[in-house]
Amino acid sequence: MTHILLVEDDPAIAMSLKVTCKREGWKITWLDNASRVLPMLHSDAAQDLSAIILDVGLPDGDGLSLCQQIRHTDGIGNLKDIPIVFLTARSDEVDRILGLEMGGDDYCAKPFSPRELVARLKAIWRREQLLSQQPDLSTGLDDTDNGSVSNETQGQALTFDGPSGIWHYQPLNYSLTWNDTKLELSNTERNILLTLLQAPNQVFSREQLLNAVSDYPDHRLARTIDSHIKSIRKQLAAIDASIDVIHTHRGLGYALCPA
Incomplete structure (x- = not known):
């Protein structure tokens, strides 16, 4: 059964979301403050979690900081990569960008429709499923120019073995390694890299x-991509600073460099 953790201090919003999730056949656990979240994630009750809905403004803490803690906390296994959707009453674009940069996968601005939030969660899971299947990652790759792709266990x-190094993606635990070193990426950062790998x-x-x-996508937030690329580059440079893996094409965008 799909299990959602809702962290929200407004009982009216919580009750509305609980009713909507129940209609979907989902289980929902409701916490009304930040201090209970990490202990819950360390407990057996969290092992079947599918996503976290996280309010930005909580009575005992900042949801943005809590998201960052989740992404960098040891001892919670694959839950470090669990999809997180922010609920925010803040209309400032900077706050929304900050949430995505700290590891959030999406956000809903209050007031919102519970059905919209359900649709956003389903969209996140659909993207994860597509990434786990990886049906088109080898399309258009040339073994001579760009490297070679092999499916060690189909699906x-x-x-990916190319001039920029060896990349290995394991969708069972969403692990992406570069030259035998695991990258500690947010969901968004991992998906950006996998997109670039599709077409070196x-x-x-x-x-x-x-x-x-x-x-x-909210195209006003397109510049968040720059922050994610910066974070990815920092990790890659810590592994091997001699390789310029991602190249910036000014005014155009980014490309994965094979050389």
Whole structure:
């Protein structure tokens, strides 16, 4: 059964979402403050969680900081990568950008329709399922120019071997490694890299990358891609600073460099 963790201090919003989730056949656990979230994620009750709906403004903490803690907390296994959707009453674009940069997968601005939130969750899971199947990742790749792709276990694992290094993606636990080192990526950062890997040397605009990682892209937030690329580059440089893996094409976008 789909299990949602809702962190929201407004009982009216919580009750509305609980009714909507029940109609979907989903289980929902409601917490009304930030302090109970990490202990819950460390408990057995969290092992079947499918997503977290996280209010930005909580009475005992900041939902943005809590998201960052979840993304960097040891001991919670794959829950570090669990989809997170923010609920925010803040209309400021900076706050929404900050939420996505801190590891959020999407957001709903209050007031919102519970049906819209359900649709956004389904869209996130659909993208994850498509990534796990990886049906088109080898399309258009040339073994001589761009490297080679091999499915070690069809639908489960993929390896890309090119001049920029060896990439391995394991969709069973959403693990992406570069040259035998696991990258600690948010869902959005991982999906950006996987999109770039689909077509080495192809220049992807910010809008194209935003469309690839969100079924509900807000093109005013396209510049968040720059922050995600910066974060990805920082991790890659810590592994091997001698390789310029992602190249910026000024005024156009980004491409994965094979050399």
